[in-house]
Amino acid sequence: MNIETTLQKLRIEALNDMQQDTIGAVLHSDKDIVVLAPTGSGKTLAYLLPLATKLDPALDEVQAVVIVPGRELAMQSNDVFRRMGTGMRSECLYGGRPTMDEHRTIMRTRPQVVFCTPGRLNDHIDKLNFSVEAVRWLVIDEFDKCLRMGFRAEMQKALESLPNVERRLLLSATDAEEMPAFVRMGRTQRIDYRIDEEQTPDRIGLYTVKSPEKDKIDTLMRMIYAFGNQQTIVFMNYRDGVERVGKYLADKGVAVSCLHGGLDQDQREEAVYHFANQSVNVLVGTDLAARGLDIPEVNNVIHYNLPVGEDEYIHRVGRTGRWEATGRAFMIIGPEETLPEYVKENTEEFVVPDAKACPPVPRMTTLYIGKGKKDKISKGDILGFLCKMCSLKGSDIGRIDVYERYAYVAVARGVARNVIKLAAGAKIKGMKTKVEEVRS
Template structure:
């Protein structure tokens, strides 16, 4: 294993990651990994995989299938942060295939992270050379099946004639591994630690609401949690928007997230939550998988998870790696904890508080230029410091997209920065700079 990368990431491998790496590097067999959400499965397959790929070749050598674009984007970012020298690219719907094809030709990735439908599209159009692909990874393969991607995945397998190794990963057990995956000799690694897959580092609370409409109890709970990061899960898109609007009216800084939003809206919502600009994310179960946000303190079930698997994945957003977390069930009249929740719990009591919602430390700026304009993170830092009057310590997470950039800065500096940079150029180009709300 590349110790330089491990040192750069500041991590040491857990038992699941070590076993996965050993199976990938030393057995020559296909590998199936089942391990709880938050245990580091992305690193588990990427760390050994990058040792098996040739960074000096322009050939596409590995395909990672994922159930949604958020996981595609985040997995590509994980690989980028590892600094392995390999080029990668996320492929997903919601943008023109032709545009992705142009980027594919420019980037020449050795690995792609793709949703099944979009990968099929590129294969059908011969935008990708299927002959050079030797590795197939299916991340969250149970979710891929649940989403109905069987036909798309079967089609992909038929179009990839030279697959030599397969790696399948999941937090929950699929009833069967699909026959079309055509796995040969396999190493099966099961690191699900207990019946519920809920780590002991997570404390479970119930919060009783005297009314069926639990918004007032949610408001009081969030007040008591202060500036800690919290995800509020609901089962319906309209419920997400209603709840988010209610909380905003009471002064909370909120992002909301569901499948009905446009791609850019979804990316902005996740970015504001992950960089500390919005401490509360109100979401459907779409946010229960594929989000690598390391420091979520609280999971709140406004609506109960519809299945035990949904519960496992929701709760897996907190207490990632070795951190601790809390999960709260809001119980309306005549509601009781679902039968699958066997973990010990306690009633959460909070005193009536008159203080206002905690304001976030950071805010997110949108800058209307990105990679297409040859803009880098250092260009953004230089621009904000020189033209916007910021210190580097007042700038947080920067995410340079193809055509625009998100950057987190101190919330108290937003108006000043927007005023100072009005009409200014970044690398000689005029641009738009505005707060993302």
């Protein structure tokens, strides 16, 4: 695999210094590697690009295991690998769905890379659902969280079940307090791009917002209205708070998704999807939304509940200002609260303007198209259909996702109804199909 060719496919013009250093360390040394860099700096590509060059495309066995703390990051990383177009196969393994279904997929696709949560990896290894004999590469993404006490037993079992690992790559925005012996790190190269004495890049503005009431919901509502159709993540500490705030905003006409661990997998994927394609403006979530979501355009992060610690604070703020974009992070302070000691940087006070009369309207609408991969429909086919048959411009079209039997596409809200009207009875690749709005 040629890295330059892959970057062209991904439409990436240049790699940043951290990515170049990581690629060089993987390709030109035999050491284990620890990468510490801010959230949103491109760590996933930093390890996947060189890793792909080290795998044997002719060997139909799992050669690399990527362990992540949650299913969202597993899916995001797997999606990045597939979009690289290496010709090698990968699968995503996580809880919340039958292990047997994943086993059938493994048997059919014979993946060379698996992205997995610790518990589900152990399930497959225990059941001998794939061989670990050819696994030479181990990646632990968000390793600080994976190696905390809650994951410790599962991680130890998983790593001790991979006897032939030769290289280890560990990545995170924050370091672990200790490196357990069972990780078996050898000679190690550390690539540290954390910003000295700073928790967030200069491109992220930090603000405090005073709430006159202990219940901050009115202050939040006025902030959301003031932000207009900007993309905003609201962080809560508990799932019941997510449900309460999400319902309140929805009742006020705000387009909102909710994300917490009590939702089933389909609900979680749908919540992230509608926010990522800008069909909703606001995502209200627990710290589940602080890691593993590859959503580049997040304008604002709001700490409705104060983060429980510095690591949670850093990962939450890292949802905005990704790559070289700018962003803002707001901490709502109630009458009995003070700014946490772990916030080391200067903040400005943000005065919330009076609420507008109308709730913000999202930029995009998600449309359902009743044809998918089984019909040999591609993203290019859908793009051509929308431009030719529905008279859309490229600027009217957002994210396109093609699944086995259907596809989703985000289009500018102002043209959605006309698209549905023009698509009625029209054909895509000679086939009539249903096109309708997906309600978030």
